[in-house]
Amino acid sequence: MKKKLCVMLSVMMFCMVFLPGYGLASPADQGQKIIDIAPVPQSTNFLQYWGNDITGTSSHSVSVQGETLSYTTVDKLTISMNLEIWDGSDWEVFNSWRETEYNARNIELIEYCDVYSGYYYRVTTIHTAINNGVTETKTTISDSIAVN
16 A cells, blocks of 8 residues: 555656646747637627727728627617817717618717817717517627827
């Protein structure tokens, strides 16, 4: 019994001393970001993805984009976007758009807008799915950008 215990401890010590990095990522791999693509439980009834973005296209115009995706086809999808301007103390609506799709799974809205240079802009979007009389809504607010 003592001999078996001694052999097992020797093997464990060998593994701890000579194989410390076995199974670990190499230093080159450790800086990479790993995306977990394992399915996660639904946190919403209908909406699978909702997002928006704003991009400056010149010193006097921006492109705004909003997208909504549902898990399955729903009765109605609506996307409402507000382009907002920072007036120095508060965000004010500069322009608005709205799009609706019926019996759809996704909706995307892309618009271009002339703006004043020297101001900050952002997009606030309301994403709505309606199915069998049940409504689900999510709101996204983009990062702000300076248009110069």
